[in-house]
Amino acid sequence: MEHRDQGAGLTAPAFTYNEAVEWINGLIPFGIRPGLERIERLMEALGHPHRRLKFIHVAGTNGKGSTCAFLTSALLRSGYAVGTYTSPYITKFTNRFQFNGEDIPEETLAQLASRLRPLVEEIALTELGSPTMFEVSTALAILYYAEVCYPDVVVWETGLGGRLDVTNIVTPIVSIITNVGYDHTDVLGDTLTAIAGEKAGIIKPGVPAVSCVDQPEAVAVLKARAAECRSTLYLAGEQFSYETEDYREGSREQQFSFNGPFRSLKLAIGLKGEHQVANAAGAMMALEVLRQYLAFMLEDEDVLAGFREASWAGRLEEIEGTPRVVLDGAHNPEGAASLAASLPHFYRYNRLNLMMGMLANKHHESYFKHILPIVDTLILTEPDFRKKMDAEQLRAIAESLREKYAKENLNIVVEPDWQAALADLRSRTGGDDLAVVTGTLYLISDVRGALLRQPDSEKGW
Secondary structure, three states, rough: OOOOOOOOOOOOOOOOHHHHHHHHOHHHOOOOOOOHHHHHHHHHHHHHHHHOOOOOEOOOOOOOOHHHHHHHHHHHOOOOEEEEOOEEEEEOOOHEEOOOOOEOHHHHHHHHHHHHHHHHHHOOOOOOOOOHHHHHHHHHHHHHHHHHHHOEEEEEEOOOOOOOHHHHHHOEEEEEOOOOOEEEEEEEEOOOOHHHHHHHHHHHOOOOEEEEOOHHHHHHHHHHHHHOOOOEEEOOOOOEEEOOOOOOOOOOOOEEEEEOOOHHHHHHHOOOOHHHHHHEEEEEEEEHHHHHHOOOOOOHHHHHHHHOOOOOOOHHHHHHHHEEEEOOOOOOHHHHHHHHHHHHOOOOOOOOOEEEEOOOOOHHHHHHHHHHHOOOEEEEOOOOOEEEEEEEEEHHHHHHHHHHHOOOOOEEEEEHHHHHHHHHHHOOOOOOOEEEEEEEEEHHHHHHHHOOOOOOOEEEE
């Protein structure tokens, strides 16, 4: 990896890695504060490093991480140097800043955080107030890519929404909006039209956009924004389409045909879940735009291999062993619907035992409407996180919906301690059964670390 000299700001760190992460996470109490003023002030102080980079900007309610994984894998296979900025992370804080599939080195993160700290403290004294944890993380990512490792392209995931999300400081070479659903309604609005308006905010003048959004009211918002920006919108079902082939039980791949404005291809993906085909098709359309209009050299053989090899932790991820445990970070109604459709499609089992933990700001009633009809035993627990939802409150919601939605003889168990809940889940699950852990990614992170025996596992937004 190429490094700049001291002029690029990489000096001996004032922070250790642990101190840097502690400082950044210490900004969490400043919360989520939509708006670009603080990140713009930071970028100005740093000489606008983001203007030297090419970004693929990815927004959407679900599927952002998987879409980023498809893009990263295909571009790496095609010989490009790729930065990938995602959140939340599953294993370690460094996961969110990747270059060519590898995490940022701890020492580099400490050096960049040391450089940012005085600027952050300076802004904190102004009328703007302190930059947030996510704003500082985003600034650190930009510095890493612009001044340390120089990727050809950065796959750039929004944090929340789009229009006022701090990642929206960049002007990308293509924008992707995976889908629109009910999540973070406290910030983004409680109608699909309002939420779509926030996501559509990443569409920039003259920059092509790709989307798999299918609700008519959301599609209308995206089309209006694209027309306002004079941007070409490639919409699933209109400018491109995809068709899933029958899934063969025991197969490790899903196969589908992609039909775009320039050509058609047959692809295979290793990621399970019916929704992953839509994510892959959107990523493929974006790559086609880069190939057709921006002279990206993308040979079919490399692209197909990249899609086949793409992986994303905690999304219908089966952990080897007995009993079978599947992890899936479905944490909103749309995610629950995909999970409920995918489990019987991809797995054979006698009883389905499901453990879940949630944050307190989600649409839990809508979530349960999808989950209760397929579950035999429901174990409700609590993630080890400050905004956790009380497991007894979850039980009350589930019980209120039992008569209308649940399977007969549904067993509901409450165990607030997630480690005890996991032990209970595993002990209840026989060889012909399936154990599933779902809900907030903060829970998935802890459970995954425990099952894979990763003692240094961290977690965070």
